[in-house]
Amino acid sequence: MANLTLAVSKELREKMKKFPEINWSEVARKAIAEKTQILEKMDRIFSKSRLTAEEALQIGREINKRVWKRHKLSS
Numbered sequence: 001m002a003n004l005t006l007a008v009s010k011e012l013r014e015k016m017k018k019f020p021e022i023n024w025s026e027v028a029r030k031a032i033a034e035k036t037q038i039l040e041k042m043d044r045i046f047s048k049s050r051l052t053a054e055e056a057l058q059i060g061r062e063i064n065k066r067v068w069k070r071h072k073l074s075s
Contacts, residue, residue, distance in 0.1 A: 004028075 006028060008016070016024055051059070 016022070046056075049056070
């Protein structure tokens with residue numbers, strides 16, 4: 001198994017110290033594993049897509065606009 005060193009802020013480190021029973025290395029391993037699974041899944045989905053990167057960004061922007069409008073109307 002390879003080693004990975006992470007830097008965290010002093011503030012975060014102090015918060016982590018409040019929970020000494022937590023295996024923070026395991027928490028980090030699980031978070032990294034979950035993130036890589038999501039990214040791999042996205043790669044599989046996008047590898048089949050015929051959209052260009054610009055088209056995908058445009059669709060994302062349109063979705064964001066519509067969500068924002070819906071949110072504004074419900075507030």
